[in-house]
Amino acid sequence: MAPLKPWDELEPGGIVVPSEAAIPHTSGWRTGVKPAVDGAKCVNCLLCWLYCPDSAILLDGTTFAGFDYDHCKGCEICDEVCPVDAIEMVAEETVLPERGVR
Ligand code: SF4
Numbered sequence: 001m002a003p004l005k006p007w008d009e010l011e012p013g014g015i016v017v018p019s020e021a022a023i024p025h026t027s028g029w030r031t032g033v034k035p036a037v038d039g040a041k042c043v044n045c046l047l048c049w050l051y052c053p054d055s056a057i058l059l060d061g062t063t064f065a066g067f068d069y070d071h072c073k074g075c076e077i078c079d080e081v082c083p084v085d086a087i088e089m090v091a092e093e094t095v096l097p098e099r100g101v102r
C-alpha cells in the first residue's frame with residue numbers, strides 16, 4: 001500500500017456552502033400512497049401526531065391541521081392509529097388540497 005500523503009499535500013476537497021445547498025427534504029420518495037383526512041370526522045385526538053415517525057402531521061396550535069407531504073413517507077401509521085377512521089391512504093397521484101384535509 002502506498003504511504004499516505006501528509007495533510008498539506010492532499011488535493012483540495014469539495015465544500016458545501018449552506019446558502020447554496022438544497023433544502024434537505026427527506027421525502028424524495030414515498031411508498032406510493034399518501035394520507036388524506038376527512039376533516040369532518042377528525043376529533044383532534046392527535047394520536048396521528050404522536051405516532052407519525054416523520055413528524056409529518058401539521059398542527060395549528062394544538063389543532064390537527066393536515067399533513068406535511070414534503071416529509072411524509074406514506075407509512076400508513078396515522079391511518080392505523082386514527083380512532084375514528086378519518087384518515088384514508090390514497091394513491092400518490094391523487095390531487096388533494098395542499099395539506100390533505102378534505
Ligand atoms: S403516512 Fe406515515 S409518515 Fe405520513 S403522515 Fe402518516 S404516519 Fe406520518
Ligand code: SF4
Nearest residue numbers: 042043045046048082
Ligand atoms: S388521529 Fe384521526 S381523529 Fe385524531 S387528530 Fe389524527 S386525523 Fe384527527
